[in-house]
Amino acid sequence: MLKPTALVGQVILYGAFAAFIGYFATSPRYRQVADDIALIKLSISHLGDRECRKRTPEELARLPPNMRAPMDCPRERSDIRLEVDVDGQAAFRTIMHPTGLYKDGVSTVYKRFELKAGTYQLAVRMNDNLIKPGFNFVKEAQIQLAPGQVMVIDFNPDRGGLFFK
Template sequence: MKPIAIIGQTILYGAFAAFIGYFATAPRYQHLPPDKAVVKLSISHLGGRECRKRTPEELAKLPQNMRAPLDCPRERSPIALELDMDGQSLFKGQMQPTGVAKDGIATIYRRFEVPAGEHTLAVRLNDNLRQSGFPYSKEAQVTLKPAQILVVDFNPDRGGLFFQ
């Protein structure tokens, strides 16, 4: 009985190894078509808050340990974001702050398959919708190679919007 069990196990293990070996190489997977590139919009940022200066009368009414000169609401502003490529809009929308009190970070992640080649990329961001316009903007000529991934990110410590 033992030789039959060994032969049976060998056949079953061989079939399992062939199954794994086939699916390790086939069917062939292609991440992107050969003439496409990817632009990823990946931003996480805290929206602005509208603080106001308290009057001397308001400060006098408060307990001494709570006399902060500025009154800042907890809620943060949504963030407006626009992404254009060659004059056409790829994305236009708002990122909402997270959290029960709307005081958390606003995050967006979008992926766009675009034709490879030379393009004009423009990004605009407003992190305080109580103010008009876009205080952060960046426009650049980019050359995207086939299968290249270009990430659009935001970091106020590095000057705002940047491409990497």
């Protein structure tokens, strides 16, 4: 049986512990970004194109009949070139390399940009086959960022390539 002083002591200690936890659960207030800042998150995972080439008639003639595929496509995937411009200024440039033991996996990038809330001209360009010059996926738009807003730059070939959400 507990003595009244032990019971009062436990209530005081448990109350102090609960108050301690309650205070630090709500204070100090955590802010991911400052009040006047918006975020742009670039998050892309994509399989680079295969760097295929057409075989010449002489090459096809040298191959056994069951191996005469007109296109020679290696297992490896191409590197992916990605560029992001904000108001005409280069914000991010990278070459994404394919993953995997045989360089046949997905290429991935994640980058976070903090910008003051406002209007910006955003341009994203991607080339998933570096043998071909230029960029085969381009998305340009004027965007309006509100304070605390998070905008995502993503890629989905079924939705036409690059998109902002």
